[in-house]
Amino acid sequence: MDTARLKQLGLEVRDGGRGLTALLSLTEPLDNPAGHRKVERVDFRVEGERLVPVAPPEVVGLRPIALGAVREARDVEAEVADAFNEHLFHVQRRSAELQALGLSARVDPHSLVLSTEVSEHGLTLTLVADRQGHFRVSSAVRDGQSLPLPQAHTFELSEFRERSALVGYLAALFGEQGQQPARQAAGEGLIGFSEIVRAFGHEALVPPRSGLELLVLLEVEGKPYRFAGARVAGRTFRGLLAGAQGKVWAERFELDDFPGVVPLVASLLKVPAEAVKLVGAGPPQE
Template sequence: MGEGEHTIIGKIPRERLNQIASRKLSALGIPVRLGADRETLEGELAFAGRVQHPVTGQTIARGRFVVTGHDHLRFLDAPLSALGEVNFYEHERATGLEVSVAQALGRHAAALQDLAARMRSLRLETALDPERLAVRALVKTATHAFEVLGGPESVRVSRVAPVGGRPFEVAPDFPALDLSDFASPTDLEIYLVGSVARMRPAAPAPALTPPPTSAPTLAATPAPRNALTLAALAQVFGDDAMLAPNAMVELVKEFAYGNTRYRFVASREMGTRFKGRVIGPNGDVWSDRFELASFPGTAKVVALALGAADPGAAPAPPPGPVAVASEVPSHLMPHPGEIWVMSVVVEEAGPDEVRYVGTDIDGRPYGAARVLKRSDFEAVFAQERGGWRLLIQIDQVQDGSVIYRQLDRQRQPMGAPRKMSSAILVANFVPEAAAY
């Protein structure tokens, strides 16, 4: 599987990927459900007896999993969790997937045996850890004991126990060991002892205390450690993720001014219209409604409300162009001559404008609503079976994009050919044969 088949998540909505995966797993007779986060598909795969623990030989009856992307699953419990991602889309029957899991465990066990032999050549005492499905070795020196764990991918130091000191877990960025670098156990011991300082996890940076000042200053306070921030949402869903048209949103940011804490709260009323409040110990200091486009910034509004000096924080530069993965899995790729369709639901049809929202492959509305002039809407969309559909015909597929032409109500090409990313096509359209 190419890398692009995984990076496609960055472009195709998570909901669409879940629908593709759910349909395939249902066809295999494997039930799935949404997890507690209401986004991750999870399930449990029952085995018919072909899967055995490669160390203990015991039969593994079932395995809990989560779906990654649209075509892979990842087991949650040992020993199956050691396998990483497993492709389920390539199988036509659940028995084929079970055989694939059993074979993967067999390959993993064989790789561990080879690794154990290489470790023993360095005169290390090794054992197979049945829980972590890894080769475990303990390297003892005069000052430290090092736990080394190895798998098919890498060999790493996992834990260090100083003599007379407190054991600690090794920092995850400490590099993996290349056993070929060490001609003898002594060479390995010298390297490990000399690297102890780099193995320690980085200490948290001390909190910075602002220098004393005669006049109070306005300072934003950091969000609590377990808070869900906009930065965390953008990191997961991307800066171009959209809110549902009428979804309730309440944003909170806290400030300190003159040893007093103030809270700024913005509550979404509709669209881009918000109601803002600055709340202090005795209640509201300021409140008003505003449009997002005209809002000068949280810190500036709070400073004006409190009579504080304008923090003068320079706005962050606009983000640079984001690289978009154009790769789409081969079985989802369009082909020249095919007709693809985007179905929409009309939410409001006035004499001048039409408000509509796209639907997913199961016909349920998703995404943000859009507005077109009524004449433009009726020129683009054709009414069929009580709904509205946009038909396009694929002319060419090249370099991660498609060349297409829009079809009119008589299914005749209209206008000049246009170009669209394949990933955007798959995210918003489906083949006409799958739209019924």
């Protein structure tokens, strides 16, 4: 990167031996409402044709600025302000969504990072939102033991209308090694869909706005997997396939286009359908 170009943008350029950094003094400081302080300067790391905010804590993780999109210092400042205000909007929106789910919303006064904690049945997870409002699991502990985290996995909080749906989704991400068969877990409150059909009949309907969650336990080549599905709205569902090492697949799908759990798992794991075995609470299924 041509340092003259950076200086033309009103940036103070430094070379610390690990690459260029650029400093911008703001004419209109950013307001940190949680820490009750003003951000008067932003430090960037220069990466090719991008400026990546790296300091102070309030701006770390904001979207990079493309140098081709700015001509002068006020353009750079406007990009920073837009990204910062967008982050504050996400913090407010996600905080309200967490509270609606019965979860506490914590905002770090220095970094303005939003986080919460979910604890259920011995599993305690810390969830952290990025600057774009997407959540990820930053720590996972089961019965006092830390668990490995799924790599680069984020999720959309607004898809979960009930706390139980969120807990079920997260629990599927961290399915225990060597899962117990569902027939053993049935005493913990699991209900087979065959029992629902037997009790209410094939003609029973799911109301348009009611939630619907399901869990399918599987075994593929001796390894345990879990498929979790939850209704988002109408005939749209959110699905997750997780194994002992974490998430394998997670996407939305339309009920009418869904091929079925076994064909989906076989396709994702690139195995024949007969290699996918369902683990049910009732008699083994053919």
